[in-house]
Amino acid sequence: MHPKALMTLCTGLLQRVLTFDHPADRVVSAFFQENRALGSRERGALAETTYALLRQRLLFQNLAQSGKGPMERRLALLAWRGEPRTLEAALEDGEREWLARCASVDRSSLPAKLRHNLPDWLADGLKSQLGEAEFEDLAASLLEPAPLDLRVNTLTTKRESVLAELAEFGAVPTPFSPWGLRLQGKPNINHWPLFKNGSLEVQDEGSQLLALLLDAKRGEMVADFCAGAGGKTLALGAAMRNTGRLYAFDISGHRLDALRPRLARSGLSNVYPIQIAHERDERVKRLRGKLDRVLVDAPCSGLGTLRRNPDMKWRQSPQTVAALVPQQQAILASAAKLLKPGGRLVYATCSLLTAENEGVAATFEAANPDFERLNPVELLQANVSRAAELVTGQALRLWPHRHACDGFFAVAWQKR
């Protein structure tokens, strides 16, 4: 495609993404469906440019004020992540000089907000948790793209054998999870035999650690209460060695549908996906007091995944977070009823915010004195290296800048 036409398409894509009506990944894939003539390099350039803009939106919008022409075109030129010669060939009169002026701005001299690229409400909340100095480290890490983490399906293979097969991709073991591999770059693994035969799944190391905290065992009755497309379900099913019963509940049939092909590849036959209407559904109530372990991977703001989903910082607000908290409390309260005495409950989110994390856990504990908080280090240390580094107080607290994985929170309780 001619560079000028490609830049016009890029401008159109940014216009759609920046309405923030839908998640950016959905907007980008719908755009590619509509524009089938785009080659894979062109698609890569448009996607990378979109994500670069979402990561540093405040900086680019500030720089773009000085230019001419449609705002989204200026943003596309500033954030461009495709071939430099494509950008060069797409420029109109005066744009080259304007871009050079923008490039010469000393970014370290800009106000903090333009370096962090976080909305004030979020920056303030994170600073009050971490302090100024550590907040700077977190903010810097959230501007970097996440690595590609994989989980080896230990039901069918061993991490060492997959590691050897993936040496050419610079695969290394993840630092904490015994199931994880981290790749350099972003190879398209969907065509790899190791992916097709179920030996591998894409899964951030933090997600793997939540499944390890639940520690589901052979022959047990387990529920993944908010299973979604089943990332954690698959890890739990493999940990159970394909025995017992693992219920995968979710209110979204669409997400559970996405679990089915993954289940087929995984070789698991102990998983029962069930779409429920809400957390008090009859199909849930029937299992009251019968389960050994329940994972609640609650719907949340997703602010721990900003490296992958940078649009979330612009789509979430104090109001959306406040609306999530009662939902999280209601789901946790219902899920807790499924446990038998001695059973383990894990509440988890991929949020960084105390309201969705420690706040929800504290409310639950106040109303449920029959649930005793467990020490995550003791639960993890048999399987996870350096488990003590992952724990703050009595909770698993994962941070991108400390642990190089997505931000996660998790608490484990035992029902008395």
Ligand SMILES: C[S@@+](CC[C@H](N)C(=O)[O-])C[C@H]1O[C@@H](n2cnc3c(N)ncnc32)[C@H](O)[C@@H]1O
């Ligand atoms: C964080 S996502 C789960 C991700 C999933 N566990 C994984 O590892 O891929 C939260 C899920 O909760 C589901 N959900 C929302 N409200 C729910 C409810 N009341 N009961 C059960 N699931 C719910 C959403 O549909 C969403 O799939």
